[in-house]
Amino acid sequence: MIVCKFGGSSLSDASQIKRACDLVLENPDRKIMVVSAPGVRNKVFPDRKVTDVLLSIIKESESGRDGLEDRRLIAERLHDIAEGLGLSETIANELSIEIDRLASQLDPQSRSTRDALIAMGEVSSARIIAAYLQKEGHRARYVDPRQAGLKLVYRAGVTEILPETYANLAPLAMTDEIIVFPGFFGVTSEGDTITFSRGGSDITGAILAAAVHARLYENWTDRDGVLAVNPELIEDAAPLTEMSYREMRELAYIGFSIIHHEALEPVMRLNIPIHIRNTNDPSSPGTRIIAERTHIDRIITGIAASDNFCSVNMRRILINQEVGILSRILAIFAELGINVHHVPTGIDSVSIVVREEQFPLEIELALRQRLERELDLTQVTVVRQLSIIMLVGEGIRDTVGVMARATAAMAKEQISVEMVVLDYFEISMLFIMQHYEKRRAVSALYREFFENE
Known part of the structure; x- marks a missing residue:
């Protein structure tokens, strides 16, 4: 089984979602699809990530305002995606109503009400994608992390994975459907929604890969792979085709943003390789992150x-x-x-x-x-x-x-x-x-x- 995670840039609009779904369908081993909230669209200037708009609603609420304009922007975005995928407006309406409900329940003293609203970016992506795959005649279903038992706890400023999470998610390995699973959030033992830090969908994908003992964890993004240096600092930096877990953890901690540094721990325990790939150029070799490198061609990676x-x-x-x-x-x-x-x-x-x-x-x-x-x-x-x-x-x-x-x-x-x-x-x-x-x-x-x- 392959667990594949798609970032926000890979799901920013209907055409990108179709491309991501085609990649999942071309390999029958790709059974679990972890999705982020819609990201910035290439042809819309200026544009914002859906998660950023949801955070803006929270900021507006904290200032005593209703965030109606931001809520309207999200509703419009969801309707555009649904229409582009040939879906009825019902699903976009349902999601917009849910976002409005959660926005009206925001409590400055409650982290869980804030997290429940932020999670709607990923929920929206997953529910729309599952509906699209079903419309196209494929066996697919939406699985909510809270119902599936992705248990988390917030300790000392960090969201931690509870051990029972892996056993809770293990039955997904038996699926003969395509599972569409929203990233970035889970549930506390008390039943409250809880999120990871930004980029946390990478962690969700890694948790699922470990839980189902996947043979590979694919992380689809808008880049050909990992570069030796941030391209904002060095133009045309050398591409990396292979790295070790240790190298990626060190680099991610200090600034490599292509994958969340906490996403490596779950897969490291089981030596599950990670493959960073480009949704827009799937023929590119990408970057493989593995337990032990067999060939080292440079001193510095x-x-x-x-x-x-x-x-x-x-x-x-x-x-x-x-x-x-x-x-x-x-x-x-x-x-x-x-x-x-x-x-x-x-x-x-x-x-x-x-x-x-x-x-x-x-x-x-x-x-x-x-x-x-x-x-x-x-x-x-x-x-x-x-x-x-x-x-x-x-x-x-x-x-x-x-x-x-x-x-x-x-x-x-x-x-x-x-x-x-x-x-x-x-x-x-x-x-x-x-x-x-x-x-x-x-x-x-x-x-x-x-x-x-």
Whole structure:
């Protein structure tokens, strides 16, 4: 069995939905179709993703407005899709009524009412696609994640998969129909709708692939596959035909957006390969993500970059000899709700790297006060507007001099590196620098490891 997930760009209008359905139908092993909400249309300017319009309705509600214009836009969009697929207006009307009902029930104090409305983007795609396949004479049915038992829980700011989810979804492996399954959301043990973070349909697809023990998880998007570098930073970056799970997880964490980094964990446990493919060019080889690579033709597989980090730097003589000091520092960060990304240390210093979005000035003030009051740490400096650049490759571990080449390439361009973090397992190396150096640093590293090899 193959589980195939289609992103919003692959389902943005009726013609794209027809193309996606044709791809599913051409291979009888493609039995489960995970779908996102309709994305931006190529021929409509300006245009918005349906999920963004639903979020706008929520924002309007929080400001005391009814969001009628956004609701009208979604209703019009759904009617256009249904009409383009030759469906009656009934299904679009039903979905629009449901969206209106959920919008009227929004409660600022209730996450579940918000999530139930946001999930309607994926619900709309799935119900329309199932109806279209049935109209065309194919055995297909819509399956709601809440009824199927995709159980999730929200802990410490993260949506987690409950273990029983896999057993709940396993019976779908016995289907002889095409299952159309909306991505991005599930249900809590209390019966409330709960969503993943944006891009979470990738996670839904991975969960289903693991639950039914699929032989392959296909992720259909609007790109030919994964590139070695974000094309916004390097034009005509080298395409990647193969990656390991480890490489993709590292790169996705720091900025590769083609697949959600949390989507890898469910399939990694069962060694299910992922194939990134282009809906608009299915003949393209795409990128395969597998457990272990058998052929490594480059030292570096990819270069990722991300902005909006900051470092909290604490200094005290011989701090490294204080037993338990690091755990006490990290406990304060955790109690303030600050997620820690990296912890470079020295003999007399400890640095904590965090996302700026989790570290506004009021949190910084509270942190400084607690560090001084509880740990007598008075020498604390904060450096904001940092960028992280990460080199990732399975070839690093077997190659001498990778760090030397990387630092020399950046030194040649007079780029100052603030901190360096190395992976013990020798699959990645990370450079932290001022944000304005990011683009030049990526270019220098790409020339060194891709153009000069």
